[in-house]
Amino acid sequence: MAKNANRITELRVEGITKRFPGTLACDSVSLRVGEGEALALVGENGAGKTTLMNILMGLYQPDEGKIFINGNQVRFRTPNDAYAAGIGMVHQHFMLVPNMTVAENVALGSSDLRGRFRLNLGAARARIGEISERYGLAVQPDSYVWQLSVGEQQRVELVKTLCFGAKFLILDEPTSALTPQETDELIVLLARMTADMPIIFISHKLAEVKALSNKVTILRAGRVAFSGDTADHSPADLAALMTGHEVTLPRNECAEGCGETLLAARGLKVRSDRGHLALDGVDLEVRAGEILGLAGVSGNGQRELADALAGLRTPEAGSITLAGTELAGLPPRKIIEAGMGYIPEDRQTEGIVPSFTVSENLALKDFAAPRFAAGPFLRLKATDANAAALKERYDIRCPSTATPAGSLSGGNIQKVILARELARGPKALVAVYPTRGLDMGAEEFIHKRLLELRREGVAVLLISEELDELMNLSDRIAVIFKGRILATVPAPEATKARLGALMAGLREGEGATA
Amino acid sequence: MNRTYRTLYSAAIIIAAAAAAVGIGALVLMAIGVSVPETYRVILTEPFKDMYGITEILVRTVPLILVGLGIAISFRSGILNIGAEGQMQIGILAATAVALALPDLPKWLLLPLVLIAGALGGALWGSIAGLLKARLGVNEILSTVMLNYIAAQLHGFLLRGPMIDPAELQVGSGTPQSMRLPKAAWLDRILTGYRLHWGLAIALGLAVIVYFLMWRTTWGFRMRAAGAEAKAARYAGIRVESCLAAAMILAGAFAGLAGAIEVTGVHRRAIEGISAGYGFSGIVVALFGGLHPAGIVPSAFFFGLLLIGADMTQRALSVPANMVLVLQGAVILSIVSAKTWLNDPYARDKAVRKMAALFGGGRK
Numbered sequence: 001m002a003k004n005a006n007r008i009t010e011l012r013v014e015g016i017t018k019r020f021p022g023t024l025a026c027d028s029v030s031l032r033v034g035e036g037e038a039l040a041l042v043g044e045n046g047a048g049k050t051t052l053m054n055i056l057m058g059l060y061q062p063d064e065g066k067i068f069i070n071g072n073q074v075r076f077r078t079p080n081d082a083y084a085a086g087i088g089m090v091h092q093h094f095m096l097v098p099n100m101t102v103a104e105n106v107a108l109g110s111s112d113l114r115g116r117f118r119l120n121l122g123a124a125r126a127r128i129g130e131i132s133e134r135y136g137l138a139v140q141p142d143s144y145v146w147q148l149s150v151g152e153q154q155r156v157e158l159v160k161t162l163c164f165g166a167k168f169l170i171l172d173e174p175t176s177a178l179t180p181q182e183t184d185e186l187i188v189l190l191a192r193m194t195a196d197m198p199i200i201f202i203s204h205k206l207a208e209v210k211a212l213s214n215k216v217t218i219l220r221a222g223r224v225a226f227s228g229d230t231a232d233h234s235p236a237d238l239a240a241l242m243t244g245h246e247v248t249l250p251r252n253e254c255a256e257g258c259g260e261t262l263l264a265a266r267g268l269k270v271r272s273d274r275g276h277l278a279l280d281g282v283d284l285e286v287r288a289g290e291i292l293g294l295a296g297v298s299g300n301g302q303r304e305l306a307d308a309l310a311g312l313r314t315p316e317a318g319s320i321t322l323a324g325t326e327l328a329g330l331p332p333r334k335i336i337e338a339g340m341g342y343i344p345e346d347r348q349t350e351g352i353v354p355s356f357t358v359s360e361n362l363a364l365k366d367f368a369a370p371r372f373a374a375g376p377f378l379r380l381k382a383t384d385a386n387a388a389a390l391k392e393r394y395d396i397r398c399p400s401t402a403t404p405a406g407s408l409s410g411g412n413i414q415k416v417i418l419a420r421e422l423a424r425g426p427k428a429l430v431a432v433y434p435t436r437g438l439d440m441g442a443e444e445f446i447h448k449r450l451l452e453l454r455r456e457g458v459a460v461l462l463i464s465e466e467l468d469e470l471m472n473l474s475d476r477i478a479v480i481f482k483g484r485i486l487a488t489v490p491a492p493e494a495t496k497a498r499l500g501a502l503m504a505g506l507r508e509g510e511g512a513t514a
Numbered sequence: 515m516n517r518t519y520r521t522l523y524s525a526a527i528i529i530a531a532a533a534a535a536v537g538i539g540a541l542v543l544m545a546i547g548v549s550v551p552e553t554y555r556v557i558l559t560e561p562f563k564d565m566y567g568i569t570e571i572l573v574r575t576v577p578l579i580l581v582g583l584g585i586a587i588s589f590r591s592g593i594l595n596i597g598a599e600g601q602m603q604i605g606i607l608a609a610t611a612v613a614l615a616l617p618d619l620p621k622w623l624l625l626p627l628v629l630i631a632g633a634l635g636g637a638l639w640g641s642i643a644g645l646l647k648a649r650l651g652v653n654e655i656l657s658t659v660m661l662n663y664i665a666a667q668l669h670g671f672l673l674r675g676p677m678i679d680p681a682e683l684q685v686g687s688g689t690p691q692s693m694r695l696p697k698a699a700w701l702d703r704i705l706t707g708y709r710l711h712w713g714l715a716i717a718l719g720l721a722v723i724v725y726f727l728m729w730r731t732t733w734g735f736r737m738r739a740a741g742a743e744a745k746a747a748r749y750a751g752i753r754v755e756s757c758l759a760a761a762m763i764l765a766g767a768f769a770g771l772a773g774a775i776e777v778t779g780v781h782r783r784a785i786e787g788i789s790a791g792y793g794f795s796g797i798v799v800a801l802f803g804g805l806h807p808a809g810i811v812p813s814a815f816f817f818g819l820l821l822i823g824a825d826m827t828q829r830a831l832s833v834p835a836n837m838v839l840v841l842q843g844a845v846i847l848s849i850v851s852a853k854t855w856l857n858d859p860y861a862r863d864k865a866v867r868k869m870a871a872l873f874g875g876g877r878k
Binding site: 019020310312331332333335336337342344346349350351352353354355356360364365367368373376377378380 | 734745
């Protein structure tokens with residue numbers, strides 16, 4: 001590891017300004033990370049965090065401002081410049097080739113391990129071994145990436161970045177796809193690594209910020225709103241600094257109020273795209289005025305369950321009923337008409353048509369209903385009036401309702417989807433990872449709306465990986481593992497440890513993995 | 515102030531694009547040793563000198579509009595129809611067959627019947643690719659291109675065999691063409707002495723109808739949603755596969771109608787080669803026109819002009835007409851590149867800031 005001989009002891013940016021059309025993404029941002037420090041960079045969506053990191057990685061050029069490493073000014077024209085200077089980044093979405101081994105992935109990205117025609121896998125293995133040992137990162141060089149869990153893939157990303165000779169780490173929302181246990185492991189690991197190299201990590205989750213960082217910088221609307229020591233501030237303080245106002249995520253306080261079963265799945269068997277049984281006899285019941293949380297590491301059948309409930313995947317066996325009506329096997333249109341509301345997992349491509357206007361997206365499910373159409377003709381005025389009203393009511397921030405919905409921020413796109421679904425007056429709502437990647441302000445908004453629905457007597461199925469979210473909102477929490485419901489726990493009895501163990505496949509009352 | 519700079523920026527890009535197109539063309543023209551300014555003068559002004567030139571541009575505009583409209587429908591609905599040429603040839607055959615089979619019908623009945631037959635022929639050909647896509651997920655680019663070959667062979671076979679004009683066989687010249695259509699199947703000329711026909715009115719009328727269909731009806735909304743983001747459309751309860759099939763059928767109908775109008779309006783008989791690549795140029799016309807009827811009509815006119823200009827330069831300056839295809843290519847490349855610049859708000863803002871820094875004024 002000759003490359004690590006000269007360490008980065010300080011990275012400083014001064015007065016970075018970056019403009020995008022119509023917005024100032026970064027407005028003279030300055031920050032500093034020193035030896036042994038982990039800096040948490042927090043802020044709402046669109047606050048400029050990612051832009052700033054992309055500037056540090058040489059993906060964007062700043063319009064103004066300077067970057068210093070160990071006191072010397074540097075300029076990154078391309079990502080290669082940044083790598084050469086020792087800066088490594090682990091992206092939120094992993095940059096790995098799934099059908100290659102770990103060693104191949106590492107060799108592929110390192111110029112010195114990649115010959116013109118072949119990869120030097122021996123050297124790659126050796127380097128992986130060295131780094132694994134040094135930081136206690138258990139990684140099998142010869143496993144294929146597709147065989148690895150999300151947490152393992154994350155470790156591979158880290159190892160890869162270190163193999164490239166990183167002396168400074170940037171992590172973009174590193175825990176967003178991890179289970180609670182994996183998150184804890186990662187935090188321990190990163191704490192160990194700060195001894196060797198400074199770290200910047202981006203996060204929405206203030207608990208992690210507290211656990212891992214010793215410095216925190218909060219960005220708001222492109223400016224540094226706060227910079228200081230993490231230890232001096234509580235998560236609530238940080239949340240307030242981040243959003244500019246007090247944030248209190250609402251909780252489901254009332255125990256009573258559940259009516260009869262509205263949405264039910266019985267003995268549901270659904271095949272995945274790859275042909276195996278992704279749901280193997282799932283039973284779920286959601287009562288009127290109840291939020292049923294579905295916990296589980298993603299990839300354990302949630303997607304197939306959500307698809308089946310939306311009518312996009314035909315169940316192989318079993319039934320889905322909504323207020324007594326059998327829905328299994330019906331096309332999506334019929335299911336929508338039966339009163340099913342739906343917040344899809346991928347809001348950018350499943351929730352909205354990005355190139356359509358906000359107005360059009362708000363009418364996406366009802367454009368042919370008499371409200372928005374006179375016979376075969378669209379009633380554009382009615383569509384626009386509807387959009388103006390919903391924009392107001394749901395606080396959708398957009399230049400106008402004629403703006404393409406795809407250009408809005410994630411939180412606002414989610415508001416568009418929520419507004420559309422709630423305005424339809426659903427009997428049941430399926431919300432799939434509704435706050436994934438959203439900032440606290442948007443999260444608060446969405447949580448409030450979900451609780452409102454509950455009060456109105458709607459049956460809500462909340463599919464999520466966020467234990468805090470599930471425990472705050474749900475009346476009962478079901479845990480899914482490999483296509484089966486392992487247990488359904490009343491929310492007051494749920495603890496993180498208990499849910500975490502169930503999510504990892506440990507059956508209650510058993511010591512070993514099921 | 516900033517608005518002025520923005521306009522300046524757009525103008526500069528457009529001028530640069532035009533200059534690039536002209537420049538590339540000039541290089542090629544110089545390479546084959548002809549006068550550059552003279553060639554450009556002929557292409558761009560000669561067709562406008564007399565009624566003949568103008569009407570001939572319009573004669574070529576008609577099929578380009580029709581094919582372009584169909585392409586716009588299909589592309590907007592998320593299915594790429596490269597098969598307009600074949601669909602047009604099937605339309606030509608169907609229209610001709612109906613006209614020749616029912617020569618005694620009155621004009622008010624026969625002409626619409628012939629045009630509908632053409633559209634149905636094209637629709638049928640389009641539906642093969644559409645249904646293959648909807649039912650089996652067969653890549654539509656592959657299937658439409660292959661169907662082009664089949665249509666071309668069928669077209670050639672019928673016009674050289676079963677449908678050939680018996681007179682050709684008697685004389686022995688054997689030109690691959692059908693018998694002349696009965697007069698009742700003729701689309702009338704607008705001006706005596708010129709080939710321009712009422713197909714122009716049909717094309718313009720359909721452009722308006724396509725606009726309403728795609729942007730003002732629930733049907734169009736459904737199609738555009740399916741095309742713009744199939745996943746979101748599915749979640750919203752739209753049957754995307756039906757939209758794809760419908761779009762391909764409609765695109766085929768437009769191409770087939772273009773063929774029928776060429777036969778009934780211009781040639782009055784099916785002749786091998788009268789589809790003349792309109793099925794392919796129509797794709798360019800549609801993309802160039804922003805897949806919107808309001809853009810497709812002028813874009814079709816522009817390509818019509820280039821086609822006539824090519825003819826005229828060949829005759830006046832003996833520049834091979836194929837050179838104009840090169841020019842066409844250069845124009846398209848320049849405009850497509852210019853569009854990316856124009857649509858890149860980041861580049862624009864940067865330029866505006868630079869201009870503001872240079873000439874003062876204008877803060878955001």
